[in-house]
Amino acid sequence: MADVVATPQVEKCPASAPFFGFMGVTAAIVFANLGSAYGTAKSGVGISSMGVMNPGLVMRNVIPVVMAGILGIYGLIVAVIITGN
Numbered sequence: 416m417a418d419v420v421a422t423p424q425v426e427k428c429p430a431s432a433p434f435f436g437f438m439g440v441t442a443a444i445v446f447a448n449l450g451s452a453y454g455t456a457k458s459g460v461g462i463s464s465m466g467v468m469n470p471g472l473v474m475r476n477v478i479p480v481v482m483a484g485i486l487g488i489y490g491l492i493v494a495v496i497i498t499g500n
């Protein structure tokens with residue numbers, strides 16, 4: 416009798432796996448930048464109305480614009496981290 420050597424079967428990922436991976440990266444960038452743009456627009460309206468009502472407090476209201484910009488950068492960082500994996 417011949418000895419049969421069992422070779423381990425390696426499971427391969429489906430062919431669509433890279434597509435869905437890169438779609439996740441795209442979604443991270445798109446949604447983060449959409450949120451950043453929306454936040455910048457809303458805070459810009461707030462700064463404009465604050466400039467009319469109380470011009471002395473305009474510089475205090477720049478913080479939301481900076482935070483909205485940071486959100487877009489965060490989305491880019493997440494996309495780079497996902498792509499690296």
